Amino acid sequence: MKNPRIEMSDTATHWQQVWTTKQPEEVSWYQDDPSPSLEMIQAAGLRRDAAIIDVGGGASVLVDRLLDLGFVHVAVLDIAEAALGKAAERLGPLGDEVTWIETSVLDWRPVPGLFDLWHDRAVLHFLTEPADQARYVEVMKAALGPEASVILAGFAPDGPEKCSGLPVSRHDAASLGALLGPEFRLVEERRQDHVTPGGSVQRFQWARFIRTLP
Numbered sequence: 001m002k003n004p005r006i007e008m009s010d011t012a013t014h015w016q017q018v019w020t021t022k023q024p025e026e027v028s029w030y031q032d033d034p035s036p037s038l039e040m041i042q043a044a045g046l047r048r049d050a051a052i053i054d055v056g057g058g059a060s061v062l063v064d065r066l067l068d069l070g071f072v073h074v075a076v077l078d079i080a081e082a083a084l085g086k087a088a089e090r091l092g093p094l095g096d097e098v099t100w101i102e103t104s105v106l107d108w109r110p111v112p113g114l115f116d117l118w119h120d121r122a123v124l125h126f127l128t129e130p131a132d133q134a135r136y137v138e139v140m141k142a143a144l145g146p147e148a149s150v151i152l153a154g155f156a157p158d159g160p161e162k163c164s165g166l167p168v169s170r171h172d173a174a175s176l177g178a179l180l181g182p183e184f185r186l187v188e189e190r191r192q193d194h195v196t197p198g199g200s201v202q203r204f205q206w207a208r209f210i211r212t213l214p
Contacts, residue, residue: 034060040151040208042069044149048072050071052075053117057087057119072097105139106127106132106139110143116149120150120153122163137179144211151208152207155205182213186207186208188207188208189207
């Protein structure tokens with residue numbers, strides 16, 4: 001039986017509930033060291049004044065590490081205000097240097113062509129409906145400039161079927177490339193066994209793409 005689509009208002013409520021009842025280190029996707037993300041971002045060879053957006057970044061410490069590396073135009077988008085609030089509180093005054101965007105990625109209307117790199121660890125995999133996946137790619141294309149980079153990570157084909165109690169779509173690099181379309185070229189892929197705070201292993205697929213057409 002096909003999983004029913006979760007309406008965006010319900011999705012926002014779900015994630016707000018998660019982040020108001022749990023600390024960042026208590027959720028299964030928590031990383032104290034986002035090294036796969038950082039390694040791929042650094043491999044993209046960006047200038048320090050490049051514009052980076054972390055989609056679904058929430059309370060992740062990736063934004064801290066990017067600021068530590070000297071990146072000066074970093075945005076974090078998340079549907080849950082509570083998640084963004086935890087990150088901003090952790091950063092203190094440094095949080096004033098970050099652009100915080102509270103919205104669903106499917107509802108976002110980005111400034112066209114603003115960003116040089118799009119990073120998403122485990123947002124796209126929650127989109128199980130083809131129409132939502134297509135809308136995600138539409139928003140991503142609008143947000144990115146020419147020759148921009150895209151880094152996507154989510155559960156691999158042999159990874160879990162659910163995350164945070166919600167169904168997910170599992171991908172390999174080929175299926176991610178098919179979703180993005182021919183204007184994005186795959187330049188790097190890797191697998192990762194993410195160990196959750198509870199000790200479970202979640203198999204992740206990572207892929208980095210470069211936009212080759214305007």
